Amino acid sequence: MTDILMPALSPTMEEGTLTKWHIKAGDSVSAGQVIAEIETDKATMEVEAVDEGEVLEILVPEGSENVKVNTPIARLAGEDGAAAPAPKADVPAATAEGKTGDPEKAPQQTSTPKVELRDPEIPADAKLVKTTVRDALRDAMAEEMRRDDRVFLIGEEVAQYQGAYKVSRELLQEFGERRVVDTPITEHGFAGLGVGAAMSGLKPIVEFMTFNFAMQAIDHIINSAAKTLYMSGGQIRADIVFRGPNGAASRVGAQHSQDYSAWYAQVPGLKVIAPYDAADAKGLLKAAIRDPNPIVFLEHEMLYGTEFDVPEVDDYVLPIGKAKVRREGKDVTITAHARMVGFALQAAEKLAEEGIEAEVIDLRTLRPLDHETIVESVKKTNRLVSAEEGWGPMGVGAEVVARVIEHAFDYLDAPPLRVHQEDVPLPYAANLEALSLPGVDKIIAAVKQVVA
């Protein structure tokens, strides 16, 4: 007997919808035969049989949603009982990412963590609608494209493919190929083309499939976009948004897993935004598109599928450059941005069980950095831990700590600590990757050290 398991069809897939079975009990299947269709967070994929034999039983009926990776979905009788057994879920080598007793990734954010504070920007009577970060970003672009014909989206696979991560889903259908433009794989070229179009008065949204690939285009982001207003004495602006996923995905290795927050946040002329939840993703992307300056908008692939409350209001635009206190506490201030905010909130909940009340500040915008909010918090808590996914040296945490020392030195009761990725390229092996990336446990350890 061989179990057919729910397959992982993308690096970040944890569950999916079994949309269709092409086989039924009693059928015999051969290797390579299409047996089912599965919808992931990115696409609908056909599943082929690996083993041969008679179908004994369909274990998960078609139409089932949220089927976890590695769940047995059907059972085959091996031919003469001789078919090689399928890998089992409890064999580490074959498990989906992040499930190998990995303390950092165990608390995957597939559901919304308890966020303690309602955003003051959200009207008290606004209805809250559960929305994924992915759809919030899409809605932001669609709303701004409806509002302003100068706004267009350009990048790899943004149109016909509906977005490599489905962020641009249905935009081609609504806006047509004039305004949703598939490019060749040519980051340097299309980033420069976007900046040129912006100089001429359009408002491009340039999507990088990931910011790792924007390394090819960084000359245009910095030399052509960030500096032109200044070099032209205020005559020429580059009103453009560069956006896409940034930071570590899952098991994709060093070249696809870098956090560029600190790189871009160092450059005058750019504004750099890195939201955590869906409401901020929407409100800040709309603000970024409207802002007349070049913006680097850093998304996180691991959050695309996560649902959060988004207020149902007509035009939800948030101010750029304002941090947000996501949890109040009196004992220690934890600063974080993007995915690390979720880990910081989880760490705060665990710390609370031990009587340590952490205040969690979501930076949201890295340039300009809202250090007033951080400084005010540290004046109350007297302790600081910064958390970021990128490397520590010259990083976002280094900047946060320097600003706090400059503005609140006398209030500090302990040296501030930085939590960050280990100082190595991100490894592929699941255990090494988990050791390298910062998460809940490292934040808790740092907090305990500063409050000791």
Next chain:
Amino acid sequence: MAKAPAKNAQTNAPDKIPNTPTASKEDLLRFYREMVLIRRFEERAGQLYGMGLIGGFCHLYIGQEAVAVGVQESVKQGHDKIITGYRDHGHMLAAGMDPKEVMAELTGRIGGSSKGKGGSMHMFDVPTGFYGGHGIVGAQVALGTGLAFAGKYRGDDSVAFVYFGDGASNQGQVYESFNMAQLWKLPAIYIIENNQYAMGTSIDRSSSTTELYMRGASFGIPGEQVDGMDVLAVRDATARAVKRAREGGGPYILEVKTYRYRGHSMSDPAKYRTKEEVDEVKKTRDPIDHIKLLLAAANATEEELKVIDNEIKAIVAESVQFAQESPEPDPSELYTDVYVEA
């Protein structure tokens, strides 16, 4: 040995149009005036550099005047877009920018076109459609392709004139841009000013193929080689390419064979070529001498040219005076123009 610019235009354009340039005396006088303005302006800029009034890098356009002046004849000012690299003074003057503002930018004064914050390589002027002035070799090709994209997006019939040199023609982003421009039939005129030296490296030493007008062939972009020392040849080749682009025919490459008389920048002694080579071009191919011959044939008198010469002398002297008298930017300008206030 002197590599004189090609006399006979070569082309891989689909239909060869005979090139028998003619121009009215009035047009010839205008071209003469614009070319002399660029030359006299650049000579004075070189002098001010030597006096320490201009700092940093300063790349002079002397010898290449016929290119910018010939191309400009096809530019609809205020409608079309022009973009170039760091050797940009000639293009700016041809585009119609105020010589006072250009010279004051060179001296780093508040009266400069970028308030003294850009310098020689970074000047811009929206009314004349001049979008820089870019210091990273090849960057202007992708940016200029974006200017063309914007024109097509808006549905007007504007054209982007994208200048770059033989050196930039080996940059990867040039080919990324060619691909998109032809794929989307963008109205981009790529003008390769082949002055035969990428800084100190001759084209033979830097380029596996030196027929730069063929560089779009693998994308299906037609191109032709033009005598860049002949303003009428440049004018006519550009006009054909622009007509095609305005009608939706897509991008076109003009390889304009020219020659720079001075070093790459002010600090370049130009040891990589012989004095004889430079002298030979000056003696036999000079673009201003060439138009003087055409003017003589059109019965222009020495007196008519003298009037223009004196007028240009006055304009350049005025720009130098302005560039020296305009104050340095106020220290408060340090912090302006970093962001547009939303």
